[in-house]
């Protein structure tokens with residue numbers, strides 16, 4: 001992924017356990033970057049899958065260079081003038097992130113590994129008993145029979161279907177890991193059928209390349225080949241039919257043990273649309289093509305359902321197939337801070353759906369670190385806790401009752417913002433402008449935003465400034481030019497300056513710009529409850545403003561026809577009151593929310609409040625200066641008039 005500022009880097013997907021910010025290359029390679037000069041942005045996308053190198057402002061600030069070890073010199077110069085324009089055009093070229101299933105935006109709990117089945121059930125049950133919201137639980141490599149992909153350990157997981165059904169009944173989706181290496185074992189179906197169908201990458205002598213990974217000697221599907229992808233998709237569909245909601249692709253750099261290169265030799269052969277390519281050419285798209293085949297498998301199994309795939313490795317365009325997490329990070333404060341910057345880089349690189357392991361994968365960490373990480377991750381696009389096999393328990397309750405409360409609050413916050421988060425995903429799926437965005441993407445005319453990597457925007461209406469230092473109860477941050485409000489107390493702050501804010505252990509500093517409208521829900525235990533919960537539009541406006549509200553069923557493709565609900569909310573404040581108009585909704589989807597409310601911040605005590613000229617329930621709170629107006633469940637045009 002891209003880094004902010006002057007840097008030199010190599011594109012060669014690599015499995016780097018225990019990396020830090022000096023390590024290059026890393027897992028993911030996206031040969032695309034933005035150049036911002038004199039307020040004008042353009043982009044360069046070097047569409048070449050070979051090992052390539054980039055020097056951007058490191059050797060000299062006067063020029064940059066890039067090149068590759070093979071292939072063609074195909075590069076695109078993508079016009080701006082704003083960063084959003086470049087990202088939109090790059091996304092038009094490489095494909096948008098599709099709308100993910102709503103459940104994948106909830107909180108995910110993983111570890112290496114939860115087993116046997118009784119432990120998996122117990123972890124899920126603890127979430128429900130403690131009333132800590134969560135949507136999924138993840139199965140890492142120990143569920144397999146001797147690390148044979150597409151199998152289950154008969155002792156640890158004697159009845160996977162029953163387990164997965166039981167979890168589903170508790171509103172838990174289950175995601176299982178599937179690595180690319182297929183164990184060489186003549187008694188193993190996946191090996192036999194793959195060999196029979198000739199899907200594996202080969203040595204120059206024509207025999208399948210064999211390299212050790214978790215199961216011992218393994219062979220690797222040539223995912224660049226349509227036939228190999230078809231075989232893989234069939235295997236995935238069959239495997240996931242046990243009741244898996246999503247698939248997690250790991251080790252797909254591809255990672256190979258016991259060799260210094262950490263991967264296959266350059267001369268291994270891959271078929272690719274009727275020609276043969278070497279590993280040197282296929283390497284950087286191996287993982288991306290694996291996610292393509294994995295997604296295809298889930299689509300075949302459940303054609304009407306949005307698939308969910310997580311991957312460690314990918315290439316430009318891979319945003320169409322999977323979300324990414326940033327591999328084996330470490331449970332320390334540097335990784336929390338650098339992790340935020342890396343995720344901002346993913347957004348700048350046109351790969352919006354990303355996250356990292358909350359709490360840090362490697363090592364022990366402590367309560368403070370896990371809590372601050374969960375708070376920051378409230379607004380990471382992908383929110384998953386994970387830990388390595390040697391690590392102590394790192395569930396939200398693992399650090400004692402005090403921190404359990406804080407962690408619960410952080411996860412609850414995620415769920416209360418879900419309607420807004422979902423809308424941001426929807427906007428990104430149409431524009432390529434990432435949900436989690438570096439300040440510079442939104443405020444390119446404000447040079448003070450350049451290089452800010454430890455705070456970020458989520459959508460255009462929320463600025464997130466997580467605490468990233470140990471035992472800290474405050475932090476400094478920069479607010480871009482304009483008027484802002486501190487979400488905790490509605491205090492007005494003039495932007496274009498740095499400030500210091502207090503933040504107790506359970507607080508996440510959040511700011512909204514003038515004109516913001518947030519969409520929120522009450523706390524829920526999983527996304528299953530969202531459709532029937534309450535929906536609130538929170539308006540922060542002294543000036544006229546408008547926003548679009550979008551919703552759909554959260555799991556099918558009906559929204560691509562008319563299965564959506566979309567309306568504009570327009571707000572016109574004046575000296576004597578406020579007019580709010582919700583336009584007649586487009587689309588045929590009908591949300592099932594129990595209660596809807598418009599909450600006006602900065603309101604005076606109203607003399608009258610009407611809805612379409614008639615009576616309406618409204619509640620004014622003088623202390624917070626908020627006016628909550630109940631609105632009916634309706635697709636019709638609604639017009640609210642408040643006079644004070």
Ligand code: MIG
Pocket residue numbers: 111112140141177250251312327328361386387388
């Ligand atoms: O060699 O599947 O990054 O998330 O838990 C380690 C075991 C393999 C690396 C992944 C990590 C996962 C682990 N995997």
